[in-house]
Amino acid sequence: MNLSYLLDPAHWDPSVSGSFPQLLLSHLWYVFLALLIGTVIALPIGLYIGHTGKGSFIAINAGNAGRSLPTLGLLMLMVTLLGLGLLPVLIALTVLVVPPILTSTYAGMRTLDRRVVDAAKGMGMRPWQVLTRVELPMALPVLMGGFRSAALQVVATATVAAAVGLGGLGRLLIDGLAVNDYSRVLAGAIVVAVLAVVLDLFLALVQRWVVSPGVSGRF
Amino acid sequence: MITFEDVVKIYPGGGTAVDHLSMELPTGKMTVLVGPSGCGKTTSLRMINRMVEPTSGRVLIDGQDVSGQDEALLRRGIGYVIQHAGLFPHRTVLDNVATVPMLLGRTRRQARAASLELLERVGLPAEFAKRYPAQLSGGQQQRVGVARALAADPPVMLMDEPFSAVDPVVRSQLHAEFLRLQQDLGKTIAMVTHDIDEAIKLGDYVAILRQGGVLAQFGTPQELLDHPADDFVASFVGRDRGLRSLSFDAAASVPVSPPGDDLVTDEAGRPVAWRTPSGERPIGGTFTKDDSLRVITDLAIMSPVGIAVRVGADGVCDGIVRHHDLVDYLIARRS
Amino acid sequence: MIQYLQNNSDTVLAALRQHLYLALVPVLLGFVIALPVGYLGVRFPWLYHPLVNTCGVLYSIPSLALFVFLPVVLGTKILSPLNIVVALTIYTVALLARTVADGLRSVDKLVNEAATAMGYRRLRRLVDVELPVALPVILAGLRVATVANISLVSVGALIGIGGLGQLFTRGFQLFYVEPIVVGIVLSVLLAGVADLVIVLVQRAVTPWARA
Numbered sequence: 001m002n003l004s005y006l007l008d009p010a011h012w013d014p015s016v017s018g019s020f021p022q023l024l025l026s027h028l029w030y031v032f033l034a035l036l037i038g039t040v041i042a043l044p045i046g047l048y049i050g051h052t053g054k055g056s057f058i059a060i061n062a063g064n065a066g067r068s069l070p071t072l073g074l075l076m077l078m079v080t081l082l083g084l085g086l087l088p089v090l091i092a093l094t095v096l097v098v099p100p101i102l103t104s105t106y107a108g109m110r111t112l113d114r115r116v117v118d119a120a121k122g123m124g125m126r127p128w129q130v131l132t133r134v135e136l137p138m139a140l141p142v143l144m145g146g147f148r149s150a151a152l153q154v155v156a157t158a159t160v161a162a163a164v165g166l167g168g169l170g171r172l173l174i175d176g177l178a179v180n181d182y183s184r185v186l187a188g189a190i191v192v193a194v195l196a197v198v199l200d201l202f203l204a205l206v207q208r209w210v211v212s213p214g215v216s217g218r219f
Numbered sequence: 220m221i222t223f224e225d226v227v228k229i230y231p232g233g234g235t236a237v238d239h240l241s242m243e244l245p246t247g248k249m250t251v252l253v254g255p256s257g258c259g260k261t262t263s264l265r266m267i268n269r270m271v272e273p274t275s276g277r278v279l280i281d282g283q284d285v286s287g288q289d290e291a292l293l294r295r296g297i298g299y300v301i302q303h304a305g306l307f308p309h310r311t312v313l314d315n316v317a318t319v320p321m322l323l324g325r326t327r328r329q330a331r332a333a334s335l336e337l338l339e340r341v342g343l344p345a346e347f348a349k350r351y352p353a354q355l356s357g358g359q360q361q362r363v364g365v366a367r368a369l370a371a372d373p374p375v376m377l378m379d380e381p382f383s384a385v386d387p388v389v390r391s392q393l394h395a396e397f398l399r400l401q402q403d404l405g406k407t408i409a410m411v412t413h414d415i416d417e418a419i420k421l422g423d424y425v426a427i428l429r430q431g432g433v434l435a436q437f438g439t440p441q442e443l444l445d446h447p448a449d450d451f452v453a454s455f456v457g458r459d460r461g462l463r464s465l466s467f468d469a470a471a472s473v474p475v476s477p478p479g480d481d482l483v484t485d486e487a488g489r490p491v492a493w494r495t496p497s498g499e500r501p502i503g504g505t506f507t508k509d510d511s512l513r514v515i516t517d518l519a520i521m522s523p524v525g526i527a528v529r530v531g532a533d534g535v536c537d538g539i540v541r542h543h544d545l546v547d548y549l550i551a552r553r554s
Numbered sequence: 555m556i557q558y559l560q561n562n563s564d565t566v567l568a569a570l571r572q573h574l575y576l577a578l579v580p581v582l583l584g585f586v587i588a589l590p591v592g593y594l595g596v597r598f599p600w601l602y603h604p605l606v607n608t609c610g611v612l613y614s615i616p617s618l619a620l621f622v623f624l625p626v627v628l629g630t631k632i633l634s635p636l637n638i639v640v641a642l643t644i645y646t647v648a649l650l651a652r653t654v655a656d657g658l659r660s661v662d663k664l665v666n667e668a669a670t671a672m673g674y675r676r677l678r679r680l681v682d683v684e685l686p687v688a689l690p691v692i693l694a695g696l697r698v699a700t701v702a703n704i705s706l707v708s709v710g711a712l713i714g715i716g717g718l719g720q721l722f723t724r725g726f727q728l729f730y731v732e733p734i735v736v737g738i739v740l741s742v743l744l745a746g747v748a749d750l751v752i753v754l755v756q757r758a759v760t761p762w763a764r765a
Binding site: 064065067068069070071072073074076077079080081152155156159160163164170173174177182185186188189190192193196197199200 | 610611613614615616617618619620622623626632697698701702704705706707708709711712713716718719721722723725726729730731734735737738741742745746749
Binding site for chain 2: 125214
């Protein structure tokens with residue numbers, strides 16, 4: 001196992017372009033952007049469908065449809081249609097983020113105990129208060145599950161997106177493969193895997209922090 | 220007072236849930252809506268706080284038509300208890316109870332302090348305040364549900380099968396506590412149950428509804444037991460209604476005779492045994508003036524000599540009721 | 555589009571065949587491995603959380619990273635299809651082992667006790683009672699794994715073996731939309747058909763779960 005590229009201190013210097021810290025930062029930036037845009041689109045739709053029950057067909061099937069889209073094909077289609085650049089890649093990433101968040105938001109809203117929602121209304125909460133104070137906190141574990149799988153999906157796809165010119169950690173893999181520098185490829189694989197695992201762990205902690213112990217059962 | 224004025228509810232799809240219902244639930248009293256499933260009792264209850272809107276007719280609280288009022292504000296002024304309590308799983312017991320006061324704009328501190336008192340009132344120690352609903356038993360959850368409904372001190376309370384999800388022992392315990400609470404608070408309560416025994420035990424008034432949402436009879440439990448309006452009510456209240464009706468008559472009205480010398484007492488005059496030709500037999504039990512006619516009847520049946528013994532507060536016998544006297548009294552009572 | 559398909563039917567068919575092979579062999583392997591692994595997580599309750607966490611970590615590794623990392627571990631050539639097969643098998647196991655464990659755990663305790671009381675031994679009970687009852691949950695996991703695998707295969711095109719993914723790279727290099735669209739449509743169709751097949755199988759083998 002050739003770890004020379006990974007262990008070379010020069011590749012860890014944040015001031016050098018193409019170093020791990022720089023690639024990591026840009027990678028995280030794409031992930032953040034895609035998750036932000038995707039959440040802004042998917043969350044309200046999921047909450048609306050879950051709250052009203054209208055359009056549940058869309059919400060149920062979005063997850064499966066999203067999963068079946070080949071990410072590489074989507075990326076390459078966008079770039080072929082719109083040209084190189086951040087925008088087409090971001091569109092593709094967002095298209096992948098929306099289904100899991102939409103489906104899990106809906107699922108979280110549908111699986112919660114409707115009697116509790118009935119009690120909330122009966123006590124005089126307005127629809128908005130029922131949504132934000134009762135339904136959303138109760139749906140949060142399922143919703144966070146969808147958000148976490150969306151996050152992992154974007155980390156992986158942003159790596160693949162190096163093949164269509166995006167920066168980030170995928171560059172190590174794509175460029176390394178192009179010049180048969182397997183030490184670099186291996187370094188990229190390790191760093192991106194660690195990033196994914198750590199990010200998921202971080203989101204698990206966030207989940208533990210935002211989900212009420214009464215819902216998660218961790219008293 | 221809660222007034223139903225010719226209320227009809229027809230669900231889209233054709234089913235008539237409530238059919239020209241008119242009744243008055245008196246202020247400060249507990250009225251129990253009871254009937255088989257599909258009799259529209261829950262629908263009727265939910266029309267009071269506008270969880271369901273009537274197809275026609277009006278529901279009024281103290282003369283005010285509820286349909287003219289803001290839904291959320293109306294509901295904040297009406298306590299609401301449902302089966303399984305419907306507690307918010309993500310909030311602690313204390314914050315559950317504090318919900319309506321907070322909705323009404325009270326500060327968190329005020330709301331919590333008041334809620335803590337209420338928890339005590341429904342029989343939950345203060346250490347429960349920080350727990351989550353999932354950490355409570357069914358009976359404890361139901362107590363929290365009652366405390367939550369009482370939190371803003373609403374004059375009116377709606378209770379939809381509040382005690383049906385707990386086991387019989389806990390249920391009768393909750394019944395007793397709830398009756399005591401209601402004696403102090405004097406709320407105007409509408410409660411729904413499918414259990415006629417619960418209705419008769421708890422209700423000051425009982426409204427019996429039949430399939431299709433028709434009011435079969437409205438009255439006090441004793442009226443229903445003694446004078447059922449029709450066969451439906453008679454069969455619904457059950458077979459031994461004659462015996463159960465006795466629960467509502469006080470023992471004080473039954474004339475007693477002085478005890479004879481076959482009653483063995485201790486030095487203080489407390490009854491111990493009966494002297495019979497075949498030797499002494501244990502006394503069994505005694506009753507006081509506060510007991511019901513049903514208790515006397517039971518004692519007379521169970522006694523080896525057919526006599527129920529009355530005692531005063533000091534436990535000293537102050538009279539007896541012989542079974543043939545009791546039968547004469549019961550016959551006279553019917554006419 | 556039709557024109558493209560007519561002119562390149564051989565290439566497309568070969569890509570489709572390879573795609574099917576690369577996606578479905580791991581599903582079968584993964585299913586066979588996941589059953590005992592998931593069962594262990596139920597048989598020995600202390601194993602459940604380590605199992606779930608390990609599966610979570612494995613599943614979170616980005617596909618491209620795993621594709622290029624495996625040759626180092628397995629000693630295979632980077633262009634070997636075995637890398638893809640092994641990687642997708644790992645994902646399938648990671649997903650299904652947990653589903654199997656959760657499915658078995660979801661079996662009503664009373665049902666298990668009733669079976670034991672009737673004289674079932676552990677293994678026989680597993681096969682006759684627990685697995686059938688857990689089957690809807692397990693098959694739901696299998697659907698997810700199958701659909702995910704079919705869409706993941708194409709990433710392999712970046713290291714030279716990717717079934718329909720090769721249509722993507724070709725289209726991208728030539729700045730030519732047709733092969734990309736054909737590849738996406740076929741990949742999605744394939745996923746849909748595979749999903750449908752599992753649903754039909756599920757209906758056939760779990761008649762009690764039909765609503």
